[in-house]
Amino acid sequence: MSTTVYLLTICLPLATVLLVFGMKYFAMIQQAKARTARDEADRRLADDLARTQAETVAQLTAMNAALARLDGRMGAVEKVLKEVE
Numbered sequence: 001m002s003t004t005v006y007l008l009t010i011c012l013p014l015a016t017v018l019l020v021f022g023m024k025y026f027a028m029i030q031q032a033k034a035r036t037a038r039d040e041a042d043r044r045l046a047d048d049l050a051r052t053q054a055e056t057v058a059q060l061t062a063m064n065a066a067l068a069r070l071d072g073r074m075g076a077v078e079k080v081l082k083e084v085e
Helices: 003-084
Strands: none
Touching: none
């Protein structure tokens, strides 16, 4: 058996094993990066939702105050109309 064939017989399976493990670890690194990016996007989305919810609460509070004022005015108008009858 020649030296070249012997070295190929030893080196190619070793190179294949190293390549497979290298691809496995590369895939794990890519998955970790994707997971980190997804977590960051989820964090930004949660922050946006919290801010939007706070704005909605403020708007609803303002609307409730406006409705309370309108209710008071309607009560005054009803009172005046009852007095006129």
